[in-house]
Structures are given as C-alpha cells and as structure tokens.
Amino acid sequence: MPVFINGNILSLHEDKVYESFCIKDGFFARVGTNEEVLNEYKEEEEVFDLKGKTVLPGFNDAHMHFLNYAVQKNNVDLVNIDSIENIINRSASYIKDKNIPKGSWIVSRGWNDNLFKEKRLPNRYDLDKISTDHPIIFSRICGHIAVVNSKALELLKIDSNTQNPSGGVIDKENGDPTGILRENALNIALDSLPALTVEQIKTSLKSAFTDALSCGLTTIQTEDLTHCKSLKNLLQAYRELDTEGSLPIRFVLQLNLNTNELLNEAKELNLRTNLGSDSLKIGPVKLFQDGSLGGRTAAMKEPYCDEPHKGVLIYKQEELDDLVLKAHDGGFQLTIHAIGDEACESVLNSYEKLKEVSSNKDLRPTIVHAQFTNNDLLQRFKTLGVIANVQPSFIMTDYPIVEKAVGKERAQDSYAFNTMVKMGIPVAFSSDAPIERFNVIEGIYGAVNRQDLKGKPVEGFYSNEGMNVMDAIRCYTLGSSYMSFEENIKGKIKQGYYGDFIVLSEDISKVPKERIKEVKVLETYVAGIKKY
Structure with missing residues (x-):
C-alpha cells in the first residue's frame, strides 16, 4: 500500500491543497498532511517522496477517436x-x-x-x-x-x-x-472498407497507450465505432484487453449507433450507458448533426461569408428527434456533434422534447463542440442541463479561419468557454483526437491564453473568453467525470476516489500563463500504479 509524502497536491476537493496521501486497493484511502497520513499508515514500507512536486487528479479527455488515432499512426x-x-x-x-x-x-x-x-x-x-x-x-x-x-x-x-x-x-x-x-x-467510400478485426483493434490500441499516458490521461472517452465498423469486434477487443489486464487507462466507449439497425444490435447485446467495469464502461450514443468549420459543412443559421451556403444539417428535425428518443429508450445517454448555431439549435430542440417525455431527471445530454452559440442558445444549455463538451485546441488551429468563414460579428460568439463556465453550464474538455493533439497541457494553455503554441494572435483570440487556469483543469477532470456520471468516484484526490493522479514538473497553477505549455507530465498513475 503506497504512501506519497511531501507533495503540492492540488486535490480539486474544495480547493484544498494537501501534502500526502495513501492508496489502498486502487483508491485514495487517506489524504492530508504528512503527519496525518504517516501516523495512520506508519507500518507501510512503500513511502514515496514527491519532493514538493505538484500533483493533480488524472486528466480525462471527454471525447476523442482513440482507435482512429492508433490506426493512423501506421498509415x-x-x-x-x-x-x-x-x-x-x-x-x-x-x-x-x-x-x-x-x-x-x-x-x-x-x-x-x-x-x-x-x-x-x-x-x-x-x-x-x-x-x-x-x-x-x-x-x-x-x-x-x-x-x-x-x-x-x-x-x-x-x-x-x-x-x-x-x-x-x-x-x-x-x-x-x-x-x-x-x-x-x-x-459511400468508408462503408466499402472491411471492418477491423479484433486482433487489428487490439494491436492498434496497444501501440498508442503510452502516447496517452505521457500526456497525463488516465481516462479516455472515445468514439471508435465509426472507424472500426463492427460493434461486436470493437466490444470484444476492448473487453479482451480488460480481462487480460492490458488496459492501462480507463475507457468510456461512445457508440455511433446512428441507425435503427445498430440500435437494435446494441439492444440484442444488452448494452446501455454505465454498463461495465472500473476500467471499461459503455458511455453514450454519439450522433452527428453537422460537419466542420474548416470544411464549411458546419450548419449555420446564416450563409458563410466565403461560400454561398449554410453548411450541412445531417438529419431533419423529426429524424433526429426519432433517433434521440430511440437511443434514450434503449438506455443510453446522448451526446451529439454540433458545431454551427443551426446544428446546436436543432440538437437542443431534440433534447427539450426528450426532457418533456422522459421520467429520468438526470439525462446529462451533451453537445460535442458547440463552437457557435449565442446568449439564447447558452441559456437553453443551462435550462436543459446540457453539457458542453468543447475542445480548447480548436481555438489554437481554427482562429485564422473563423472570421474569414463567418465574419467578425459571429466570430465573437465562437468558443465561448469562459462564458459557459461563468453561467454554470456543465463543461467537459476534450481533444477530438486525431483531429487535434490530445496533449492536455497544451489544451489548458489554449483555454487560458486563446493563442496557439507560437503565441499568436498576440492579443489572444477574443481574450475575454480566456479562462482561469484552475477552471480549465476542472474541465479536464471534474467536468469530464460529470459527463460520464463518475463525479463521485473520479476527478478529485479525495478519500474513496480512484487513485488516478499525475505528477507535474512545475506548479501549473502558479507559472506565468504564457509558460503553461512548458509544464511537463513526469509520471502518470492509474489506481495507484505507475503507468508512465
């Protein structure tokens, strides 16, 4: 039973900072001062001196395509x-x-x-x-x-x-x-490709675990079915890795069950949200309601400034309503990709209808990306309890094209992360890898500075939406845990929580904000076991 002492432990529990903690059976058993923890566990032989290093709960990426990233490494x-x-x-x-x-x-x-x-x-x-x-x-x-x-x-x-x-x-x-x-x-093209086999999936995933651990990721919420194209193969691969003890990271599987056939297959397999183990569980049904800003396929209420159209709305409202209700009736939480304001409004319409007919008062519906919003849409997020699953790294790569695509007036309503937090909207941070890098430290830097890694734009991209560093960290820990119904077991260094934590090279809460990107993840622990 390992004891860690002499740390600068940013617990995220009531903003408390501790010196020491002990891990028992994979959970934090005691958190406090060196004296408190050592007095209770003085017989323990495994005592590790953190030498003043800063410790945080493990990072939790609330949405990416991890299998796609892993496969892409070899293409x-x-x-x-x-x-x-x-x-x-x-x-x-x-x-x-x-x-x-x-x-x-x-x-x-x-x-x-x-x-x-x-x-x-x-x-x-x-x-x-x-x-x-x-x-x-x-x-x-x-x-x-x-x-x-x-x-x-x-x-x-x-x-x-x-x-x-x-x-x-x-x-x-x-x-x-x-x-x-x-x-x-x-x-038409992707469906013509053969589904990945179980062994191909396992081999690919294993090749990428260290990459994620090196960034301090202890939980990954991932949508892999789109790339794998076989629900049974995907589940078997992950479950075999879990049974073999070969999952060094906790995974939540977001499933793109975008047809009645796939929803029926999931029902036959007895799948539902929150089913699984400590290291592998089923998450929400993931749907797509529009495309991307870069491709000008994000669905906007007004035409683009540089192309004569409004993007692509994937489902008609009644089609989306029907899929959302069927997924909910199948026991699933919903998370839906929506970038443009037209797409966000459409998804909120579906969630509002779902709330009216559901007896479940804790749906935690989510919109992934939510790049273009406005005050009215954000008020609906708050009223409906919709989680904003957003990506700080998008700011770092998209800022050169936003005003070109939609003009300055609409650009001001993009990536409104600080406003979301201040309004009390639940916010979970993610990377959408491999579209962006899943380096969380870089994501925190982007959320705080609203700049790319070269410090551009110098004034920050609408810097009024720049976040406090601790708020950004909470979005990568507590916010992501809330999204997967795990806020009472994950995302804090607190007694009874998973013993998932990281050791940093510097105190990220105190370095000058322009130097946040220089902070390094030195060690990553899952269930108290060093994985990186």
Whole structure:
C-alpha cells in the first residue's frame, strides 16, 4: 500500500491543497498532511517522496477517436503537409516503401487545405498522380470531407448519374465527380472498407497507450465505432484487453449507433450507458448533426461569408428527434456533434422534447463542440442541463479561419468557454483526437491564453473568453467525470476516489500563463500504479 509524502497536491476537493496521501486497493484511502497520513499508515514500507512536486487528479479527455488515432499512426502521414504536391510525393513513396499490392486500398486522414500553397481542395486527378492501381481515400483532418481517386470512384460506382445521399454531397464539375465527398457521402467510400478485426483493434490500441499516458490521461472517452465498423469486434477487443489486464487507462466507449439497425444490435447485446467495469464502461450514443468549420459543412443559421451556403444539417428535425428518443429508450445517454448555431439549435430542440417525455431527471445530454452559440442558445444549455463538451485546441488551429468563414460579428460568439463556465453550464474538455493533439497541457494553455503554441494572435483570440487556469483543469477532470456520471468516484484526490493522479514538473497553477505549455507530465498513475 503506497504512501506519497511531501507533495503540492492540488486535490480539486474544495480547493484544498494537501501534502500526502495513501492508496489502498486502487483508491485514495487517506489524504492530508504528512503527519496525518504517516501516523495512520506508519507500518507501510512503500513511502514515496514527491519532493514538493505538484500533483493533480488524472486528466480525462471527454471525447476523442482513440482507435482512429492508433490506426493512423501506421498509415501515410498527411498531417501538417503544406501542399497537394507534397501529399502526392509522400503517398507515392509510402506505397513504394511498403510495397503495397495493386488493388489494395490506401486510406488515411489528416490533410488540411488551409495549409496548402495551392489554396484549394485536392481532387481525384491529384490522387491519380499517386496511383491509378490503388483505390485511395484521404479524409480531411476534420473527418467531414474526403477525396478519392478515379480508381476508388470506379469501384464505388460513383459517376455523373450518382445522386447526393441524404445529408451528404458528391462534388461535381461539369456533371462529373471531382472525387470530393462531403458528410454522409463519405459513407459511400468508408462503408466499402472491411471492418477491423479484433486482433487489428487490439494491436492498434496497444501501440498508442503510452502516447496517452505521457500526456497525463488516465481516462479516455472515445468514439471508435465509426472507424472500426463492427460493434461486436470493437466490444470484444476492448473487453479482451480488460480481462487480460492490458488496459492501462480507463475507457468510456461512445457508440455511433446512428441507425435503427445498430440500435437494435446494441439492444440484442444488452448494452446501455454505465454498463461495465472500473476500467471499461459503455458511455453514450454519439450522433452527428453537422460537419466542420474548416470544411464549411458546419450548419449555420446564416450563409458563410466565403461560400454561398449554410453548411450541412445531417438529419431533419423529426429524424433526429426519432433517433434521440430511440437511443434514450434503449438506455443510453446522448451526446451529439454540433458545431454551427443551426446544428446546436436543432440538437437542443431534440433534447427539450426528450426532457418533456422522459421520467429520468438526470439525462446529462451533451453537445460535442458547440463552437457557435449565442446568449439564447447558452441559456437553453443551462435550462436543459446540457453539457458542453468543447475542445480548447480548436481555438489554437481554427482562429485564422473563423472570421474569414463567418465574419467578425459571429466570430465573437465562437468558443465561448469562459462564458459557459461563468453561467454554470456543465463543461467537459476534450481533444477530438486525431483531429487535434490530445496533449492536455497544451489544451489548458489554449483555454487560458486563446493563442496557439507560437503565441499568436498576440492579443489572444477574443481574450475575454480566456479562462482561469484552475477552471480549465476542472474541465479536464471534474467536468469530464460529470459527463460520464463518475463525479463521485473520479476527478478529485479525495478519500474513496480512484487513485488516478499525475505528477507535474512545475506548479501549473502558479507559472506565468504564457509558460503553461512548458509544464511537463513526469509520471502518470492509474489506481495507484505507475503507468508512465
């Protein structure tokens, strides 16, 4: 039974700072002064001197795509490439170096047209320069736009006669597909790929655990079904890792059960929110109601400033209402992706109807992203008890494009994290990895400074929404725990809570705010056991 002494322990319990704690059976058994803890556990031999280091509860990322991140590590790397030409060269070299057989699919994600010197989206003809023998699918970093080559279009039977699917767009020029697919049109391509096997999932996940632990993550809430495409395989893989004792991080599985068939399959498997073990549990049903700002597919109430449309609303209101009610009746909490103000309003409408008919008074419905809001929408968040699951790292990468996309007036209503906290709206922080990095320290820096890692913009992006550092930390701990109904067991250094904590190189609560990004995670513990 380990005892830790001489620490600067920021417990997040009533803002108390302690010196010492003891772990028993994976839980905090005693928290207090050195004298109090050592007097009670003086017979213990495992005493660790923290030497004044700062300790926090383990970080909890409330939404990412961890399996996607893990798989992507072994695919051609498209992240931060500055031109379409370099995508072509890197991808051609990848196929050659890996000696990938003709006819095999080349799949990756991560390109960002905002970085391209060509100032346009890639198209089928660009990807044809990589290969005409391999079908290729490259998704934008946001995951809401993809480009495929001519070989893929042929195999997918997409031609000039193919109609747009509901909630999706197949871009065409002079009647011919350009290879660009938006929102639900991506499913035509992605659904053609084989589901990942149980062993592929397990191998991929194992390759990425250390990456997450090194960032201080002790809990990950992840939506993996979209990438895996097999609910049974996904569950079996995670459950086998749990049974084998091979999950070094606690996981909450957010399930994209976006059809009646998937909801019925979940019912047959007896799945419901909060089912599971201390290290693996079922979370909410995750749905998507719009796209991304970068792809101009976020659903806005008014047209974009640089494109003549309002984005893509994936479900009609009655369709979304029906899915929400069916998921709730199946025993699931709801969390729904909505970036634009039109999408946020639509989701709030569904949640309001759900609250009217449900006997459950603790639904904790969630909107993921909630980038574009206004006072009326935020008041509805508060009234309905809707959790805002938001991503500070989006500020760091999106700030150059927000005003271009929606203008200054609407830009002022974006990423209103400080306002949300001050209004008493429940806020949970996350990364949406692999769209952004899951480095929590960087996320805290972004939430406080409203700047990227280079300190831009100098004045901060609408700095009035910059947060207090401790509020940002609470959103990565207590806020995320509340979202998964675990605020009474996780997110504090307190007796009876999970013994999940991290040791930092400096006191993050006291360093100058511009230096927050320099703070390092030295050690990560889960259930009192050092994992990193």
